[in-house]
Amino acid sequence: MTTEGANAGTLDLVGGALALDFANTAGGRGTRFAVDYLAGPPDLVAWANHARLIDMPAGHGPQSPEIDRASGQALLATAKRLREAIYEACADIADGKPASSVALSTIGNFAAGALAAAQLTPASEGNFTLSFDPSTVEKAILGPVAISAMDLLRTGPLDRLKQCPGEDCGWLFLDGSKNGSRRWCDMATCGNRHKGHRHRAKIHG
Helix, strand or coil: CCCCCCCCCCCCCCCCCHHHHHHHCEEECCCCEEEEECCCHHHHHHHHHHHHCCCCCCCCCCCCCCCCHHHHHHHHHHHHHHHHHHHHHHHHHCCCCCCCCCHHHHHHHHHHHHHHHHHEECCHHCEEEEEEECCCCCHHHHHHHHHHHHHHHHHHHHHHEEECCCCCCCEEEEEECCCCCCCCCCHHHHHHHHHHHHHHHHHHH
16 A cells, blocks of 8 residues: 555555545554545545546635535545445455445445436447536545445455455455465555565564
8 A cells, every 4th residue: 555645646546446446545444553545525536536537626626616615524524434334345345254234235325326316428339338427526426436336246256355464554455366366455565564574573583
């Protein structure tokens, strides 16, 4: 995971699914290393731009002059409710447990609302895709995330859903390696940090 100097607009998108990348806007849950990269409404817009859900210039979005502060904070609270439901359900599955029924219900409700607001628009190769009105920030950001979570839970591959064991991480990802041996969200960060800890322990142990 990205750590030093990270913000919502620079986080590594290593989840393998949009919903997992959104769940990964927090890390180290339940530990002394806990961090939430969605500290304010602008962080949500920054992440959505980074994930290419929207194309919104800086200064626009939940705290732009068109949308008051209360609306921005309400949107952020709604986004975090969806994020934590995705995290809870997927962390359970990654741990071999039944997914929380409350989390599944929350995801289902968000996905139902997203489908009601979506439009089918032509995509490549004669197919269609779901699109959302970009002027409605909540639907434009949370709609695709909710649909991604629903698709992931419906079609998987859930046997490849894993959680990084890094103490300050806990990010979720789909293991796309050929033999299913991927352990870390990113070997260059959490993996190397773990190897460094083991090396120092051997030297001082």
